[in-house]
Amino acid sequence: MPPVGTAAAVPAASTGAVATTVAVEQVGLVFPSRSGEPTVALADVSCHFAPGAVTAIIGPSGCGKSTLLQIIRGFLAPTHGRLRFVAGPGDAPHKAPHSAPHSTPHSTPHMATVWQAFNLFPWRTILDNVAFGLEVAGVGRAEREARARAALAKVDLAGFERKYPRQLSGGMRQRVGLARALVMEPELLLLDEPFGALDAQTRLVLQEQLAALVETSGTTAILVTHSIEEAVLLADTILVMTARPGRIAAEIAVDLPRPRSMATTRDPRFAALFDHIYGLLRQEVIRAMATEGGGA
């Protein structure tokens, strides 16, 4: 698993993230196979990730969600199609608009990723785990420690700086993972089932915390999840993917007010969105099961 947040260009402390638009244009990816049929993971995926907004990607297992994220991260090259990144101020509905909007083409934005596996270095303290990406980028000790402390405070882990990962619960370790991504002040934050390995109660608390963090960060965020509830709670837009080969089946705007919390899940609009997405997903899951059953 690659280390998190090790890109070379690190914004200076407290400058805040510059949001990035990601345009995915007719992207396809085929995994070759030495024996048997190649796997068509993605077919002609076109979608748009708005600057400063949270976009959730949801779809049946194996439809290519993680593959799409890996392409955006630059770890996989698409077989066809292209990606475009545009730097500019965030204009997500829940964030304050900037006074002089502008945007410029951008080669590769500064990205950070939070994976389901914690991937912390067991021999480093929590502070040194969070500061790792800054250390790799050559940021001096005093600044990186100050930034790491501030990131830990954002995820309610002030006071745990000198502990080691084994001394923390799973939920706390995942918050360290989140702090490690946030400390890099990424223009693009990629979240691949970040809470998938956690128990239900811890997951609820972390979803609420993440909702609060993304509301204030201004970073463009892409969240891959299996949870409809998580998608509706966190996202401005939800992309529902088809069964493999993955395409975008629907793009759904989530117009629930922010701040959102568990109380939001009792809003009738939440239930309506949940049912709509469940209906779309159910069709795709049944289609995926039929394809697998047919041996395709």
Ligand SMILES: Nc1ncnc2c1ncn2[C@@H]1O[C@H](COP(=O)(O)OP(=O)(O)OP(=O)(O)O)[C@@H](O)[C@H]1O
């Ligand atoms: N390195 C690889 N080589 C060959 N096939 C692969 C590789 N990585 C993924 N696949 C296949 O590509 C398809 C898409 O995989 P991917 O992990 O992107 O799906 P996903 O939607 O993220 O799945 P899940 O929800 O189960 O995590 C699957 O059929 C998977 O088996």
